[in-house]
Amino acid sequence: MKPNVLHMIDSFEQGGSERTAIQLVRQLHESGRCRVRLACLQNKGTLREKADRLNLGEIPEYPLTSFYDRNFVTQLRRLGRFLKENEIDVIHTHDFYTNIFGMTAAALARVRARVAYKGETGGFRTPAQKRLERGAFRLAHRVVANSDAVRRQLLREGVPAAKVAQHYNGLDIKRVQIQSDVTRGEILNMLALPERRLVTIVANLQHPVKDHPTFLQAAARVRAAVPDAAFVIAGEGKLMADLRELAAQLGLKDDVFFIGRCEKVAELLSVSDVCALSSTAEGFSNAILEYMAAARPAVVTDVGGAREAVTEGETGYIVPAGDYVQMAARMIELLRDPKRARSMGERGRILVEAKFSCEQHLHKTLELYDELTVRPAATAQPDVALMPR
Numbered sequence: 001m002k003p004n005v006l007h008m009i010d011s012f013e014q015g016g017s018e019r020t021a022i023q024l025v026r027q028l029h030e031s032g033r034c035r036v037r038l039a040c041l042q043n044k045g046t047l048r049e050k051a052d053r054l055n056l057g058e059i060p061e062y063p064l065t066s067f068y069d070r071n072f073v074t075q076l077r078r079l080g081r082f083l084k085e086n087e088i089d090v091i092h093t094h095d096f097y098t099n100i101f102g103m104t105a106a107a108l109a110r111v112r113a114r115v116a117y118k119g120e121t122g123g124f125r126t127p128a129q130k131r132l133e134r135g136a137f138r139l140a141h142r143v144v145a146n147s148d149a150v151r152r153q154l155l156r157e158g159v160p161a162a163k164v165a166q167h168y169n170g171l172d173i174k175r176v177q178i179q180s181d182v183t184r185g186e187i188l189n190m191l192a193l194p195e196r197r198l199v200t201i202v203a204n205l206q207h208p209v210k211d212h213p214t215f216l217q218a219a220a221r222v223r224a225a226v227p228d229a230a231f232v233i234a235g236e237g238k239l240m241a242d243l244r245e246l247a248a249q250l251g252l253k254d255d256v257f258f259i260g261r262c263e264k265v266a267e268l269l270s271v272s273d274v275c276a277l278s279s280t281a282e283g284f285s286n287a288i289l290e291y292m293a294a295a296r297p298a299v300v301t302d303v304g305g306a307r308e309a310v311t312e313g314e315t316g317y318i319v320p321a322g323d324y325v326q327m328a329a330r331m332i333e334l335l336r337d338p339k340r341a342r343s344m345g346e347r348g349r350i351l352v353e354a355k356f357s358c359e360q361h362l363h364k365t366l367e368l369y370d371e372l373t374v375r376p377a378a379t380a381q382p383d384v385a386l387m388p389r
Helices: 016-031 048-052 070-085 096-108 127-139 148-156 184-191 212-225 240-249 265-270 286-293 324-336 338-355 358-374
Strands: 004-009 035-040 090-093 113-118 142-145 164-166 197-202 229-234 256-260 274-277 298-301 316-319
Touching: 004 016, 004 096, 016 035, 016 048, 016 286, 016 358, 070 096, 090 096, 090 358, 096 113, 096 127, 113 127, 113 148, 113 358, 142 148, 142 358, 148 164, 184 265, 197 212, 197 265, 197 286, 197 324, 212 229, 212 240, 212 324, 229 265, 240 256, 265 286, 274 286, 274 324, 286 298, 286 338, 298 324, 316 324, 324 338
Parallel strands: 004 035, 004 090, 090 113, 113 142, 142 164, 197 229, 197 274, 229 256, 274 298, 298 316
Antiparallel strands: none
């Protein structure tokens, strides 16, 4: 019998975890192997249109204001009723907030298979948030880690090894493919970018952990060595004004292009010569996979699962976090040797297709659901002794 599966996401904004979740929901629905439902904490964002096209039925919203107020209890009761009325067999959450809310409600409703998710290492959560998350993981039957780096982090935090399932995010290659008849000049005009050699970073400007200042400091050194280089920052967030000011202080006012949230990622990457990641912490960066799938060489910081994707010197370069001098040197090297840059990019594309496809992500997810829904009930229980009372 097909299991009834509920996926829960924070919102429909264009974040990496949200895109990956909607992609997985679509694939599960199209597979016919389970009956899929979707719920959210915030009913906002441009991905809602894609979710609606799946015709999954009502997408309930459970707005939270705190984990400690009366509203949290009210929303738990609402979700509990939904889980029971729809006979949900598997709940699968996709981020910090849905982990805590979804695992708590599902444990109270005695959902037989509870799957949480971890897609980040250090640098994102306060000690209080980490305690809450550990409690949610105790209520889960499995915690999906999106890289081996995250898996190791979970083990260090005390999550039992048998409870952790490591699944790489799958990338839909179509996301970075463009029409073959579109020219570079047309794309540059569409994105309002100059006819220069472009170094691009795709990362939100919301959290300091993305460390755009290191990217900008590297850009200043690259600009001095490669006069026709320009730099593109794709993303939006509260740090935008500060980063613009820093770019001006570094003498890059006319060389750095802040293009905001980019709906034309494939087109942007197609005209980029080198791509970068400057984060001080990550789980497994979707941006790196997109760079590689678009056949672009990547210069990335040595954080999270970067080494699981980028092969040093073959598909890109890995530099220490915060080391703008080495980051700049690698960027300059690639800009000065476009033939080698293209070769590295092509090897990256081949690697993504072989190792990080969305089909593999779907296969591993279905295997996990089968394991959790057909095994004897006694082996399914989370660590009840550690549940909060």
